Amino acid sequence: MPRLLQDPRKAGHPILVLYDVGDDKCRTKVMTACKDYGLGRWQYSAYHGRLTGAxxxxxxxxxxxxxxxxxxxxxxxxxxQWQLDDATLIVGEAKNG
Known part of the structure; x- marks a missing residue:
């Protein structure tokens, strides 16, 4: 398990990282960096979480x-925080079979 580069106990500010990168190697580095900072995948090319300024x-x-x-x-x-609290998320469920 990778070591997180930010202490998850530090609140920080809500962050959204969006990316559109064509190169597979570069895209993998972007995804790994986001995970290393404790961000969670929201969608294929979007990560979210909380980060301190540093x-x-x-x-x-x-x-x-x-x-x-x-x-x-x-x-x-x-x-x-109000933007997250006020957000509307519409989630579709995958159909089986």
Missing amino acids: ARRELEIRLEKAMGASPGLIAILQLE
Whole structure:
């Protein structure tokens, strides 16, 4: 199990990381970095969680290095708690058979 780079007991701010990266190796580095900082996968190309300011800056540097010269986009959005509380999530259930 990888060691988390941020203490999960530190509250931090809600963060949403969205990415569209075509290169498989680069995309794997982005996913690994998000997981290393304790972010959870929300959707195939989106991770969410809470990060302190210092952890966010570290993650930004790591994602910038992971991206390198590859084409694509990574967006790191800091959210406010009210935005999460006010969000509408519509979840579809997979059908069996």
